[in-house]
Amino acid sequence: MNSKTSETIFRALDTFRIEIPSWAFANTGTRFGKFIQAAAATTIEEKFSDAAIVHQLTGVCPTIALHVEWDFPLGSKSADDVIEISRRSSVRPGSINPNFFQDQCYKYGSFGNPDRSVRERALEHARDSIRIAKTLHSRDLSLWFADGSNYPGTANIRQRKTWFEENLRTVHGELAADQRMLIEYKPFEPAFYHTDIADWGMAFLLAKAAGPRAKVLVDTGHHYLSQNIEQIVAWLLSEDMLGGFHFNDRRYADDDLTMGSIDPYQAFRIFHEILLFEHESGKRADIAYMIDQSHNLKGKIEAMIQTVGMAQQLYVKAALVDHDALVVAQNKPDLVRAESLLQDAFASDVRPTIAEWRASRGLPADPLGAFHESGYLERITKERSARNSTSVSSYA
Ligand code: RM4
Ligand code: MN
Ligand code: MN
Secondary structure (H helix, E strand, C coil): CCCCHHHEEEEHHHCCCCCEEEEHHHCCEEEEEEECCCCCCCCCHHHHHHHHHHHHHCCCCCEEEEHEEEHCCCHHHHHHHHHHHHHHHCEEEEECCCCCCCCHHHHHCCCCCHHHHHHHHHHHHHHHHHHHHHHCCEEEECCCCCCCEECCCCCCHHHHHHHHHHHHHHHHHHHCCCCEEEEECCCCCCCCCECCCCCHHHHHHHHHCCCCCCCEEEEEECCCCCHHHHHHHHHHHCCCCCEEEEEECCCCCCEEECCCCCHHHHHHHHHHHHHHHHHHHHHCCCEEEEEEECCCCCHHHHHHHHHHHHHHHHHHHHHHHCHHHHHHHHHHHHHHHHHHHHHHHHHHHHHHHHHHHHCCCCCCCCCCHHHHHHHHHHHHHHHHHHHHHHHCCCCC
């Protein structure tokens, strides 16, 4: 690497931060059952502790996404306890994720439920989540809805859209001036006929209807196969409507696999669109980079450290694209030259320079190796295994 390239990589790494989710450290599974890991986090303290070790070793994960149902058993009444835990931790609370899908009342939907009292109850949960976010000084309320239907003719799609608009507008009205709400879309699952917020266009329109601080959240796993996600990203950037990402990878559907494990070029192309936008506009895009993965088989902390390293690699590879040369090649147009600029950047081995950056910032050059040597995994395995052995793995 020449010194200009190293400088570009250092600069990119200095600004790149990514949020990790509390749920990545807990026992999770498939819809067929849960696989229990002896070292999985069983309490909110343990989730903070695991997130802190990831941050300590990587230096780029200062915040943890929290899930209201799973991390705040008493809703906003649990917020003071969580603040106390976060004060003792090196990581801060990040996005707040309400849960509109687990309660029995949500069988036919939350904001789209035909029963007004259920829509009200979901709204009350959103209000409580905003109270939590305000207490914790969290900026983003991150909304994902499981709402949809399984059989043609059973739901009034247009009516439900109106109910969504109404509730989202109300939620927006309760945000503090510096807070945002992010609206996530997903084409299917758990609903298998129609999903109320199925794609970026629907999320975009609902965000517009809600208010100026509502933006779209792109979960990379929430697209049909072969969909051009970076084009969606470019359009959202152009409309100032891109609020954040849930990164993960997938082979078939919403698999929540490790970022970059199946198609690293996809994530690279997404970062490329963002960095090109920043280069051309001369401003940083206001985007929350977050990971949304659940690791059923891999060790959870290891998987998260691996993911963060991969995210850094793909981000700095995208930063190596020569934007000025690209614009010239695009305008000519010199197709092979333009495409090669992306391919060359993607092919660069940035790992040695990332290791140098880490060392220069007082971080371990090899975070995974450092984790294995730290003794942390052995300690938590001992501490948590008894509790985890009584955990329920069956869904029936
Ligand atoms: C969804 C979506 C949401 C996550 C839930 C649990 O598929 O990705 O972001 O909160 O799963
Ligand atoms: Mn997600
Ligand atoms: Mn998902």
